[in-house]
Amino acid sequence: MSTNFMVEELATTERLFPGLDRTLSDVPVAELESVKSPGLGIFREFGGPALMVPEDLGGLQAPLTEGLHVQRVLGARSPSLALAANMHHCTVLAMPPCPATEELLGAVAANKLYLASGFGEGRPAASVLVPVMRAERHGDGWRLNGVKKPCSLAESMDYLTASVMVTSPDTGEKEMALAIIPADTEGMEVRTLGDAQVLPGSETREVVLTDVDVPDDHISFLGDPQTLNSALATVFHTFELMVSASYVGVASGLVEAVLHQRRGSAGERIELVGDLESTMASLEAVARATTPGDDDPLGVARALYVRYSAQRTVARVAAHATELLGGSSYMISGFSTTYCTSARALAFHPPARSAMAEPLDRFVLGGPLVMP
Structure with missing residues (x-):
């Protein structure tokens, strides 16, 4: 059944990756949302890792708005794939410009490589900007020790990009740094991360680094x-x-099912669609207003405002759509169970809304934006 829902997002995805949406749609959700999910392999096959890589390095250099479109579609097809792909894309966009990273991004585009993002360390209420992992000067390079968890793409990654605290050789001050580590580097081990059943296809694991040498x-x-x-x-x-776009996609997957099955009243269906379209429009507006790479605290604040708004909307829409789909879908098929549970995970990505309340309040009142 054809609908006028997610029209722009589907068109963008089809233009950039012809056939990807149909291929993902043909795979059962239970298979995509499993520990042996083929999702990341399919996305790699279609050249997905190159989405945000600069064009002069062989990538697609999609504008941020188109990146949001693709992520929404991925979320609707597989929450696990959307989360893992998001971590890769954001790592690509965060790469500081230098010959080494340009060479790496060129390889990402040419060879369809995945970059895992190692910023989390599994410490409740701790800042991702103050990593416990340390890099000590060792010979002509650095030696790393520590643990990164949760870390998505842990099984499919070709490189791990990890945040570390280092002592700058120039200033003697401690500062944050980004380390790029090939997945087959000696001293790096991937371990299971408990028995969590949420987003199993994202390959979220624990990555342990023991005396890992980095040039x-x-x-x-x-x-x-x-x-x-x-x-x-x-x-x-x-x-x-x-x-945020990824999780808007997760809620969109539920709303698509509501539309296809004509569940609920016309008023209820349009309310669900309207809430998600309004949220997506807000994300796109902020994406267009700020150029990545600028030192723009107002742009960051706006991104946080719309993220927390999206967080509330996604949770509400997912719950309502799940209710309309009924108990059979929730308890027997597992589809709405998987999607409704996955939609709640946006609240757990840093920085938490509670942690940012006071910093954003001070910023609105004229102070600097300081991340906790």
Whole structure:
């Protein structure tokens, strides 16, 4: 059944990756949302890793708005795939410009490589901007020790990009840095991460680094994590928008089912559609208003505003759509169970709404934007 829902997003995805949506749609949700999901393999096959890579490095260099479109479609087809792909894309966009990263991104586009994002460390209420993982000077490079969890794409990754705290050789000050580590590097181990059943196809695991040696040109300094410089502004701006679009996609998958099955009243269906379309329009507006790479705290604040608004909307829409789909879908088929549970995960991505309340309040009242 054809609908006028997600029209632009589907058109963008078909133009960039002809046949991808149909291929994903032909795979049962239970298979896509399993620990042996073929989702990441399918996305790799269609050239998905190149989506946000600059054109002069062989990539598609999709505008941020088109990145949002693709992520929404992926979320509607497979929440797990959307989450994992989002982490890859945001890592690509956050790469600081230098010969080493340009070479890496060229390889990503040419060879369809995946970059895993190692920023989380599984410490409740802790800032992702103050990693416990340390890099110590060792010979002509650095030696890394620590744990990254949760880390998506852990099984399919070709490279791990990990946040570390280093002592700058130039200033002697501690600062945040980004390390690029090939997946087959000695001393890097992937471990299971409990028995969590949410987003199983995202390959979310624990990655342990023990005396991992990284050369100088694979470490990029990001500065004082409390200072929202251009590099960190880009990280937050792009991540908040892209991850929000991914979960708008998850809720969209439920609403698609409501529309196809004509569940609920006309008023209820249009309310669900209207809420998601309004949220997507807000994400696109913020994406168009700010250029990634700019030192723009207002752009980051706006990205956070729409992310937290999306968080509330996605949870409400997913719950209502699940109710309309009925108990059989929820308890027997597992489709709405999977999607409704996955939609709640947006609340757990950093920075938490509660953690940002006071920093955003101070910013609105005229102070600097300081990330907790």
